[in-house]
Amino acid sequence: MAVSQIERRVAALEAEVAQMKEQLEKAIPQKGDWLDDIYGAFADDPHFEEAMRLGREYRESLRPKASGKPVRKTAKKAVRKSVKGRRR
Numbered sequence: 001m002a003v004s005q006i007e008r009r010v011a012a013l014e015a016e017v018a019q020m021k022e023q024l025e026k027a028i029p030q031k032g033d034w035l036d037d038i039y040g041a042f043a044d045d046p047h048f049e050e051a052m053r054l055g056r057e058y059r060e061s062l063r064p065k066a067s068g069k070p071v072r073k074t075a076k077k078a079v080r081k082s083v084k085g086r087r088r
Helices: 003-027 034-038 046-062 075-088
Strands: none
Touching: none
16 A cells, blocks of 8 residues: 555544544533532531531540540650660
């Protein structure tokens, strides 16, 4: 096959592919970010607000209760103590 024939066939194929891409873009609408579709869907919904309140209460119930003494030592003291214990 001659080079000129190959060049013509490639040009024809490129034109056809461009036409198919254009048809495809028209057939399938471009979607935006999915978050834009749902943003504000629960605005002023009392059931959603109640669900958020209950979730917050549950998460707070899992936290350790505050006592009079600190829960853990500062990182600096803990490191000193662990390093001190390793020295012999």
